[in-house]
Each structure stands twice: as C-alpha cells, then as structure tokens.
Amino acid sequence: MSATKREPPQFDAAFKARFAELVRWRRDVRRFRSDAVSPELITQLLSLASHAPSVGFCQPWRFVLVESAGRRAAIIENFRRANQAALAGYDGERRALYASLKLEGLARAPVHLAVCADEGAATGHRLGRATMPETLRYSVVAAIQTFWLAARAEGLGVGWVSIVDPAEVCRELELQPDWTLIAYLCVGWPEEEHDDPELERHGWETRLDRTATEPLKR
Numbered sequence: 001m002s003a004t005k006r007e008p009p010q011f012d013a014a015f016k017a018r019f020a021e022l023v024r025w026r027r028d029v030r031r032f033r034s035d036a037v038s039p040e041l042i043t044q045l046l047s048l049a050s051h052a053p054s055v056g057f058c059q060p061w062r063f064v065l066v067e068s069a070g071r072r073a074a075i076i077e078n079f080r081r082a083n084q085a086a087l088a089g090y091d092g093e094r095r096a097l098y099a100s101l102k103l104e105g106l107a108r109a110p111v112h113l114a115v116c117a118d119e120g121a122a123t124g125h126r127l128g129r130a131t132m133p134e135t136l137r138y139s140v141v142a143a144i145q146t147f148w149l150a151a152r153a154e155g156l157g158v159g160w161v162s163i164v165d166p167a168e169v170c171r172e173l174e175l176q177p178d179w180t181l182i183a184y185l186c187v188g189w190p191e192e193e194h195d196d197p198e199l200e201r202h203g204w205e206t207r208l209d210r211t212a213t214e215p216l217k218r
Helices: 013-024 039-049 069-087 092-100 135-153 166-172
Strands: 061-065 111-118 157-160 179-188
Touching (some): 039 135, 061 135, 069 092, 069 166, 111 135, 135 179, 166 179
Antiparallel strands (some): 061 111, 111 179, 157 179
C-alpha cells in the first residue's frame, strides 16, 4: 500500500532567518548549570535526531545515557589522562593557552550521552557502504548535529568531549563490541550564553574568511 502523498511545508522568510540564527547560536557548551533536564525532553530530542539522514537508511546511531556515578567518574578520569597527554604535545605560549582552556563540562552537566555507530547494523542491507564504508559513521554525525540543533532550540547546551580514549570509554560503559564511539556529549542548561565559539573568544583559532571556504570549481 502506498503512503498518502503529503504536500511539503513552505518555510517563510521569518522562519529562514530564525533557522540561520539557530545555527549561529549552536555553540559547544562547557559551562553548565546543575539544574536537571527532564527525561521526556531528552527522549523528544533523541526522537528528532533519529530523523537524520543515513546511508542506505541504515539508522546506525545508538544512544547511551550514562547515569551511573561510578561510570561518570571513570569518564572524567579518562578525560584527565587524555588531556594531560594532549597538553604534552604543545610548547610555549600555545601550551599555556591550552592549559587555560575549559575543554569539558563533565562534572556539572546533568546529562551524559554517548553516541555510537553500530558497525554491524544489518539495516540498510549495506546499500551505499561498499565503496564508502565510512558513511555509516558519517550518518551518526548527522544525527548528532540534528540532536544539537534541536537541543539549542529548547535552550539546552551541548558539549562534545573528544579528549577521551574511545576504546576505554566503550570498555567503561560495557558497550557491544561492534559499537564504535562517535561522540561523548555533555547536555544541560548553559551557565552563560555566547554566539561565538569559545576557542575563538579565547584566541585559540580564528574563523576562516569567506574566500577560504568558497567551493572550488572544476
């Protein structure tokens, strides 16, 4: 039975302007209030994230809410070790600047969310992955971006903690062996609001000018 045909929505200029504003205000948040986030809201956001595009419609994202105090403490220790190793890779002023940056919000964020790719996902029947198998993981990144924008629309902040050993995270969370960690996210109500990236604000990097991001023509 074929699905009922529906007319696509029409987005007016006001909506487009608000969407552009939403994208600009989607920041990596590291400073959170400790106020709780309702489980119903997280469920709603994950449902929206699951409408992200995926290669072959394989829907390979797997979400893990980390609620155990012991496991959260293990993740924080994992970050501490990885951060010390990363710091050792810098010298001089860059090392001092790195040491001054706040790079995670693990201690205060009320929600910890591990997002994984199910490498063994049978859904999608491997369509589109024979030549570019990495698109399975890219699909999970698309779900993360969808979750992030939806969270920002609700006033929530999200921080992506990449300074961790992913294999250790999987062991600490006792995840299935064919799951690959794509992101460890902190989620909560921001303690402060900015429309510019923290790393730009503190002088770590500047935004590329428009000419550097223009597409090549061939």
